[in-house]
Amino acid sequence: MKNFVQSVDYNLWKIIINGPQIQTKTSAEGVVTPKAEAKWNDNDKKNVQLNFKAVNILNCVISFEEYRKVSRCKTTKYIWDKLQVTHEDTTKVKETRIDMLSKEYEIFTMKEGESIDEIFEKFSIIINSLDAMKITHFEQVLVRKVLRSQTKK
Known part of the structure; x- marks a missing residue:
């Protein structure tokens, strides 16, 4: 804003x-x-x-x-x-939000029946939210995370 x-x-x-x-x-x-x-x-x-x-x-x-x-x-x-x-200006709220988003990032996986577009959209929401909280990841790390989260199928 x-x-x-x-x-x-x-x-x-x-x-x-x-x-x-x-x-x-x-x-x-x-x-x-x-x-x-x-x-x-x-x-x-x-x-x-x-x-x-x-x-x-x-x-x-x-x-x-x-x-x-x-x-x-x-x-x-x-x-x-x-x-x-x-929203996010109070330290406690911001820290809690970062913790929740970090946990979502850590446990992110593709569910059975999900398409690549669907998991990419979910992943983008998590990453964009983390970016807004000043938590960034290198592109290479993000690509590896998405590739590792996919099912064998």
């Missing part, structure tokens, strides 16, 4: 990660308060518009189930944080 958002606009990615810049004003006493919308300059409006664009992009790229989890979030930072917590 990061590369997709950055390809649209790098500033959108910065807003997702860091949160939107809230338009503020500082009084003579040094008190910082939100700036009234009527007092926004062009840069303030651009920053607010970028947050709305980022929210829209995130809402478009997530599934309906994910959308239901984040639909009440008003900023991209809140959406991103909630998605990270519910």
Whole structure:
């Protein structure tokens, strides 16, 4: 998702990660308060518009189930944080997912009656998931694993 958002606009990615810049004003006493919308300059409006664009992009790229989890979030930072917590950003969840995928990789075998296309699809899902978790294998190792997993037939 990061590369997709950055390809649209790098500033959108910065807003997702860091949160939107809230338009503020500082009084003579040094008190910082939100700036009234009527007092926004062009840069303030651009920053607010970028947050709305980022929210829209995130809402478009997530599934309906994910959308239901984040639909009440008003900023991209809140959406991103909630998605990270519910998925893979927490260390324990990530480690558990890696363990499960590694086990699937280890015990991967062709079942009786499966075609080469079917086992390749299953294997690709496991490998792509491991790649997403930064666990990579050399192509030669993967080819040997698939060849060894085939039945005699």
